[in-house]
Amino acid sequence: MFDTLTPPEADKILKLMAMFAADERPEKVDLGVGVYRTPDGRTPVMKAVKQAEERIWQSQESKSYVGLAGDPGFHHAMGDLILGDTADPTRVAAIATPGGTGAVRQIMELMRNTSPDATLWISDPSWPNHMAIAQYLRLNVRRYRYYDVETGGLDRDGMMADLASIQRGDLVLFHGCCHNPSGAELTAQDWRDLGALLDRTGAIPFIDIAYQGFGEGLDEDAEGTRILAQMLPEVLIAASCSKNFGLYRDRAGVAFALASGEEAKGKAQAALASLNRQNYSFPPDHGARVVDTILHDPELAATWWTELTAMREGMLATRAALTQALQAETGSDRFGFLASHRGMFSLIGATPDQVETLRNDHAIYVVGDGRMNVAGLTPASIPKVAKALAQVLT
Ligand code: LMR
Numbered sequence: 001m002f003d004t005l006t007p008p009e010a011d012k013i014l015k016l017m018a019m020f021a022a023d024e025r026p027e028k029v030d031l032g033v034g035v036y037r038t039p040d041g042r043t044p045v046m047k048a049v050k051q052a053e054e055r056i057w058q059s060q061e062s063k064s065y066v067g068l069a070g071d072p073g074f075h076h077a078m079g080d081l082i083l084g085d086t087a088d089p090t091r092v093a094a095i096a097t098p099g100g101t102g103a104v105r106q107i108m109e110l111m112r113n114t115s116p117d118a119t120l121w122i123s124d125p126s127w128p129n130h131m132a133i134a135q136y137l138r139l140n141v142r143r144y145r146y147y148d149v150e151t152g153g154l155d156r157d158g159m160m161a162d163l164a165s166i167q168r169g170d171l172v173l174f175h176g177c178c179h180n181p182s183g184a185e186l187t188a189q190d191w192r193d194l195g196a197l198l199d200r201t202g203a204i205p206f207i208d209i210a211y212q213g214f215g216e217g218l219d220e221d222a223e224g225t226r227i228l229a230q231m232l233p234e235v236l237i238a239a240s241c242s243k244n245f246g247l248y249r250d251r252a253g254v255a256f257a258l259a260s261g262e263e264a265k266g267k268a269q270a271a272l273a274s275l276n277r278q279n280y281s282f283p284p285d286h287g288a289r290v291v292d293t294i295l296h297d298p299e300l301a302a303t304w305w306t307e308l309t310a311m312r313e314g315m316l317a318t319r320a321a322l323t324q325a326l327q328a329e330t331g332s333d334r335f336g337f338l339a340s341h342r343g344m345f346s347l348i349g350a351t352p353d354q355v356e357t358l359r360n361d362h363a364i365y366v367v368g369d370g371r372m373n374v375a376g377l378t379p380a381s382i383p384k385v386a387k388a389l390a391q392v393l394t
Contacts, residue, residue: 028363031376048304052293068273070096074288077295086226093257093269096283100240103255121172147182152337168202176209177221178343181371191224195231210240215342233260252287325386362388
């Protein structure tokens with residue numbers, strides 16, 4: 001049976017990871033995959049995570065199954081973190097999932113099962129796996145404009161013009177914060193305007209929030225999600241703990257379905273739990289339990305908050321330093337938009353050829369669409385990267 005297989009199209013982020021690993025040049029700089037790095041290039045286990053793991057190791061007496069939906073303590077902790085007090089818990093259905101991608105997948109499957117004729121609207125650009133999963137599930141997909149390459153900011157008019165065609169029951173996928181790959185953010189007013197549009201048309205927001213705490217702050221980064229949760233009867237949310245808890249390989253994520261009332265919530269809960277059962281039975285527990293332990297303990301939560309704040313402030317400082325270095329190299333504000341972007345990523349406006357030149361001639365790895373992981377820069381690599389960008393892109 002394997003003889004007939006055709007190789008699947010490689011994900012551009014994963015392909016780049018393999019190319020970087022195979023590159024033997026010692027001066028190589030990895031600005032590809034979305035993994036946070038300290039100024040000396042490490043991705044350490046967070047202290048709060050280590051301490052929570054120690055407590056779990058001491059106290060956990062069984063590894064028996066938890067439940068199809070996962071640990072309710074984890075759902076509540078993540079619900080509080082993301083929604084604050086904007087959503088009455090009686091309308092919130094939740095399942096633990098293997099990472100944020102697991103939640104994206106479950107929500108897209110829910111959509112396929114319940115609204116096969118609806119359209120999923122995905123921003124252009126978006127994380128490549130959004131499109132890949134939607135196509136794998138054969139969903140009807142349309143793109144909406146999001147990023148203005150000329151200004152390096154949001155293409156608000158393009159977005160609103162494209163979303164004017166949404167229909168009742170369609171799902172519109174938004175990045176809760178730290179848009180991947182562009183780095184361009186929606187303002188609170190943009191979220192309110194989008195909420196009004198969705199309310200008018202009866203379309204449903206599907207928010208992927210994978211970088212809460214990496215942009216402006218935990219509450220600030222959840223503002224858009226909270227605005228929509230208050231304005232609309234139905235909201236779908238896929239959340240990841242990979243980045244803000246540094247739990248990448250432990251695969252901790254959650255899918256929320258906010259329903260119009262308790263009865264609908266019960267139906268959503270049953271549908272989501274059944275999707276877990278069909279796809280992998282019980283969701284992974286370890287990472288979710290670590291998050292639950294941290295968020296329910298004031299001391300651990302404070303340690304985590306301090307670590308997360310340091311990560312965010314480090315990324316903001318890196319953005320400022322890179323922008324300044326580029327200004328010095330180019331004598332212009334051409335790359336000024338980098339300082340206004342938020343999160344790990346920015347689109348730097350490089351063509352595929354320029355991306356290749358950066359890789360071949362300068363050992364600098366950015367994703368093919370010109371996405372740079374700012375968190376991959378270090379004080380030592382910033383001058384070299386700024387020089388190369390100025391040379392190749394101008
Ligand atoms: C990224 O966008 O680089 C990360 O979310 C890692 C991934 O799975 O693609």
